[in-house]
Amino acid sequence: MPEPEVTAAVKAKFPQATDRASLDHPAVNLPAADVPAALACLRDEFAFDMLTDLTAVDWSSAASPRFTVVYHLFSTARHDYIRVAADCPNDAEPAVPSVCALWPGANWHEREVYDMFGIGFTGHPDLRRILMWDGYPHFPLRKEFPLAGIETPLPDAEVAAETHASVKPAPLMGGPFVASSGQVNLGAAEPGGKDESWTERHEKPE
């Protein structure tokens, strides 16, 4: 089936679906509540049998809706992709329905999105953090979270008491790390932070 017909069929079946701007594959926007039914329809009727990616976008704390969950489906029969995006209705406590029942592989993807963005997946069988440790108080891929990190106690209180170590912000100090290719001087070509005017102890000049 040619690509426009898939999106047209999805829009016929789910009246609230709209076309989503896309430079590559066909894409639709859907209300979060319709996502499990729409993905089940795509899987069973249009042979999009593989969930290749499940991720999210944070449009910044000023935007509303703030979070969008994005699904990429692949059809191993027709070698087509389709992208489905759903805005989270609640900006403060974002949540969308889980699709673990459709693809067991969605389980860890949804845990990762929960870990990094704090987006809940209602109906997920085991929604825990997957990369950061249980009890970590922040969601690192949210826009307000600095890459350097925020001071936090270590996950293990005993080790923290023994070592007096904690999670310390680590600013890039001259980074991001870039390589200057084509340099005759190998020291200058080495990937590294090129701006050495600030460190952990000296503030970055404005």
Added chain:
Amino acid sequence: MVTANTELAYDSKIEGEVIVTRADAVINWIRSNSMWPMPMGLACCAIELMAAGASRFDIARFGAEVMRFSPRQADVMIVAGTVTYKMASAVRRIYDQMPEPKWVIAMGACASTGGMYRSYAVLQGVDRVIPVDVYVSGCPPRPEALLDALILLQNKVKRTPSAKNLLSA
């Protein structure tokens, strides 16, 4: 056929063949030439650690070929790779389970300083949770660099007042 050339070590007429030395020299000689590593392989440095243990570089030449995956049987922890904050507590607990005397080699940029990973997730040097004896630069270091670190560590062990430490323990 092995000849029974045992006279030097097991001669009953012991008077003529006593070897006089210091307790420190004997203890340190034994310790430094049989350092069993605890391979704390956390990232790509572990591949170079494996190369150091394999036939071309052959860490057995320095008596450190017995990689022990139980910390209770290890002498030197080789931290080879990126230590995340989530892993840091486990590294510390494994270190705590190693019997004294024990040493630590921080292998590579990540274990020494956090390396290129200046982020919310990576411990900026394993010396923030365990004491490190030798740091190895490189990303990852060549196996020769690790062997050099091992030789440096052996020299450090040979300078230790081991007998005094044992008696005062």
